[in-house]
Each structure stands twice: as C-alpha cells, then as structure tokens.
Amino acid sequence: MRMAAMFKALGDPVRLRLFSKVASHAGGEACVCDIQDVGVSQPTVSHHLKKLREAGLLSSERRGTWVYYRVEPSVMAAMSMLLGSTAS
Secondary structure, X not given: OHHHHHHHHHOOHHHHHHHHHXXXXXXXXXXXXXXXXXXXXXXXXXXXXXXXXXOOOEEEEEEOOEEEEEEOHHHHHHHHHHHHHHOO
C-alpha cells in the first residue's frame, strides 16, 4: 500500500520534476530556493512538496528562512527493488 501511495504521488508531472530535482541535487539535499523553477507558482510548489512528504518520499528541515528537502533513504532502495523484480 505504501508503494502505491508513493507512485501515485509521483504520477503528477510537477511532483515528479520536484522529486527528481531533489534526488539528483549535489549533496543529497536541496533548498526549496534551488528547485522551485518547475513552471508553477511558489504556493503550488509548496503544495506539491507537502504531498511528496506526506507520501513518505521526502523529508524536510527548516534552516532559517529556507526549507531543505532530501529523499528518504529507504525510498530509492524500495522502488529499485520493486522495479527490479518486475524487469525479469
């Protein structure tokens, strides 16, 4: 059930772009100021990041004015195992 919620959250193109930007960012985490250029308004970016957090895909930490996001460590491994098992 958890994996279905994760993939459902990634089914939105904006969320997929945000997740990809965080996952590929140097150092394994990204400031919202570095990833908000996905073609939608800032409140919409915040909404989508909240949905990614609720699905268990991202964690966040506030540092001063900015919020930093990182992919939950277990997420990539779980997705990789799931997708790898169906590829044979």
